[in-house]
Amino acid sequence: MGRYIIRRLIQAIPVLLGATLLIFAIVFALPGDPVAALAGEKRTDPTIVAILRERYHLNDPLLLQYWYYISGVIFRGDFGVTFADVPVSQLMAGKFQVTLNLALTALVFEAIIGVGLGLWAALRRGRAADTMILASTLLLISVPTLVTGFVLQLVLGVKVKQWTGVDIFPIAGISNGFRSYLLPGFVLAGISIAYLTRLTRTSLVETLRADYIRTATAKGLSRRRVIGRHGLRNALIPLVTYLGADLGNLMGGAVITETIFNLPGIGNQLFQSVYLREQPVVVGIVTVLVLIYIVANLVVDMMYAVLDPRIRYE
Amino acid sequence: MKKTSPEVLPAEGGLGNEPLLAVDNLHVEFRTRAGVVHAVNGVTYSLNPGETLAVLGESGSGKSVTAQAIMGILDMPPAVIPKGEIRFRGTDLLKLSEDARSQVRGQRIAMVFQDALSSLNPVFTVGWQISEMFRVHRGMGKKEALTKAVELMDRVRIPAARQRVNDYPHQFSGGMRQRIMIAMSIALDPEVLIADEPTTALDVTVQAQIMELLAELQRESNMGLILITHDLGVVADVADKIAVMYGGRIVENAPVHDIYKTPAHPYTKGLLESIPRVDQKGQDLYAIKGMPPNLLDMPTGCAFHPRCPYRQDICVTEAPALSGISGTRSSACHYWREVLDGTHE
Numbered sequence A: 001m002g003r004y005i006i007r008r009l010i011q012a013i014p015v016l017l018g019a020t021l022l023i024f025a026i027v028f029a030l031p032g033d034p035v036a037a038l039a040g041e042k043r044t045d046p047t048i049v050a051i052l053r054e055r056y057h058l059n060d061p062l063l064l065q066y067w068y069y070i071s072g073v074i075f076r077g078d079f080g081v082t083f084a085d086v087p088v089s090q091l092m093a094g095k096f097q098v099t100l101n102l103a104l105t106a107l108v109f110e111a112i113i114g115v116g117l118g119l120w121a122a123l124r125r126g127r128a129a130d131t132m133i134l135a136s137t138l139l140l141i142s143v144p145t146l147v148t149g150f151v152l153q154l155v156l157g158v159k160v161k162q163w164t165g166v167d168i169f170p171i172a173g174i175s176n177g178f179r180s181y182l183l184p185g186f187v188l189a190g191i192s193i194a195y196l197t198r199l200t201r202t203s204l205v206e207t208l209r210a211d212y213i214r215t216a217t218a219k220g221l222s223r224r225r226v227i228g229r230h231g232l233r234n235a236l237i238p239l240v241t242y243l244g245a246d247l248g249n250l251m252g253g254a255v256i257t258e259t260i261f262n263l264p265g266i267g268n269q270l271f272q273s274v275y276l277r278e279q280p281v282v283v284g285i286v287t288v289l290v291l292i293y294i295v296a297n298l299v300v301d302m303m304y305a306v307l308d309p310r311i312r313y314e
Numbered sequence B: 001m002k003k004t005s006p007e008v009l010p011a012e013g014g015l016g017n018e019p020l021l022a023v024d025n026l027h028v029e030f031r032t033r034a035g036v037v038h039a040v041n042g043v044t045y046s047l048n049p050g051e052t053l054a055v056l057g058e059s060g061s062g063k064s065v066t067a068q069a070i071m072g073i074l075d076m077p078p079a080v081i082p083k084g085e086i087r088f089r090g091t092d093l094l095k096l097s098e099d100a101r102s103q104v105r106g107q108r109i110a111m112v113f114q115d116a117l118s119s120l121n122p123v124f125t126v127g128w129q130i131s132e133m134f135r136v137h138r139g140m141g142k143k144e145a146l147t148k149a150v151e152l153m154d155r156v157r158i159p160a161a162r163q164r165v166n167d168y169p170h171q172f173s174g175g176m177r178q179r180i181m182i183a184m185s186i187a188l189d190p191e192v193l194i195a196d197e198p199t200t201a202l203d204v205t206v207q208a209q210i211m212e213l214l215a216e217l218q219r220e221s222n223m224g225l226i227l228i229t230h231d232l233g234v235v236a237d238v239a240d241k242i243a244v245m246y247g248g249r250i251v252e253n254a255p256v257h258d259i260y261k262t263p264a265h266p267y268t269k270g271l272l273e274s275i276p277r278v279d280q281k282g283q284d285l286y287a288i289k290g291m292p293p294n295l296l297d298m299p300t301g302c303a304f305h306p307r308c309p310y311r312q313d314i315c316v317t318e319a320p321a322l323s324g325i326s327g328t329r330s331s332a333c334h335y336w337r338e339v340l341d342g343t344h345e
Helices: A004-029 A034-039 A046-055 A062-076 A088-124 A128-142 A146-163 A179-210 A209-217 A224-251 A257-261 A267-275 A279-309 B063-071 B098-105 B126-138 B141-154 B174-185 B206-219 B256-261 B265-273 B313-317 B336-340
Strands: B023-034 B035-047 B052-056 B081-089 B109-112 B193-194 B225-227 B242-248 B251-257
Touching: A004 A062, A004 A279, A034 A046, A062 B063, A088 A128, A088 A179, A088 A257, A088 A267, A088 A279, A088 B336, A146 A179, A146 A257, A179 A224, A179 A257, A209 A224, A209 B052, A209 B126, A257 A267, B023 B063, B035 B052, B035 B063, B035 B081, B035 B126, B035 B225, B035 B251, B052 B063, B063 B081, B063 B193, B063 B225, B109 B174, B126 B141, B126 B174, B141 B174, B174 B206, B193 B206, B206 B225, B242 B256, B242 B265, B251 B256, B251 B265
Parallel strands: B052 B225, B052 B242, B109 B193, B193 B225
Antiparallel strands: B023 B035, B023 B081, B242 B251
């Protein structure tokens, strides 16, 4: 197990370097000059431009620039500064906290509702409950987040508050602590809930067809034990993979939800920074997102090895 | 389902005149969207303690479905048992409640499956899976049950059982896996053991070892053994009697030696002739012509008539009943005498 983890960690290094280099190169290739963007509409003194270009290593080749950047990140945790001279790391810390809260809330919704509905549908396969669950997941997948977001904001947020006089589901900002994330978390989870429901259903239905389930039944075990111990343990494996990989997707894909609910998160910031060509912020955010993605996948692989003994020895 | 008679679990002890296990005119259908699949169409066989019955037949002949009906592990629906009885020590298992049935399943009638790799749960250790029998059915603690598991693994001759008890199924070879499967099935000293093609997935040398092991375990415990196979070679040494199945029916019933010497059904005869033999090297292999019957649309009359070299008009219109040839033999063929004599035009 220890060797497996170490091997996976070593494998993660080239992935991280490759991904960040790619992002760096893409931002490098974006049209427009960063110094000109920094100056905005004003005309700039060519000597100042030259000084700035020298200071930010803009005349160096791509790979050298990348090296200055990545060595700063790795050895000093230095992500550079924004146009307003705020350290990018400081800017990101607060934003990532918000988005992480949002994504984790969504993940909890996903795990509970998605897995729950999926198991229910699998055990009632072909009956009314199954058909209804499948139909509603299809609906959920087809409706864009933009629509579910505004509808839930109106119905659960605004209307419920009008009827009851209590602000159960805050509709904007993060001033209500944990409750602030309930509604946006659910909206962000929406499509993933639908996918996970279907995945859970398929996974359990497949598992229950396996030979070892027949063996478990032939051992004279109760149906509850056959499904709960022998079935579920195997059916869980693909779900863990999905959930882990989805954490990265949720964090990267929170732009729309964060905009609807006015949450000061990473999605919002990334959108603004791309718009303003604030390159250090863009690269910084994407680098951290990649890092989160890699760590999430690593955790998934490790969970996989715990859940499926066949993996460990390969 | 409502039960009218009070529940009586099959008694233990003396049997009287009853066989240990008697399958009587069993029918099993699968009601699918494509139509009704008639998988088992009136199977009758019986088994006594210490006896080995080999059930022989090709894929789709209904031999495994019959076994699964005995175990009560058919998916119902789509499977339906419209007719028949499965008497275990005189009690019809089909009339028992699910609760009572699960007292029999695994504990008194156990089963070994064909492919031990897919039949063992990949995420639990073999020790866990064997000891589960003791934990669930005998209420033993973890440690005690695991000790019992090691004893069982010793008994089925898995080398270094104590060291290997915490290994997973994929870490064992095919033959060892099948031994684990067998250890699990005999854990609670069942009175009947059903082995569904236990050696099909194994090397020939390992096949013989597994068959020997089964025969030895049976001698030790005097359990009844039903050996399901499509391989005539496997059964010759261990079986006492053979039931040959075709199209969901028993077509021939006989003590093992009679059937090899003088088959009394054209299908059995065809099976025997299709075994490759060294002394006929260079000649074409014999194969029974045609295809097994489509269970969705069974042939009229005798199910074997489209492939039968002995076919006459009556075979197309009238299904032959399984009728006695002698005290121990029976055949479901209108022309069993001709088959027995080995003559036909």
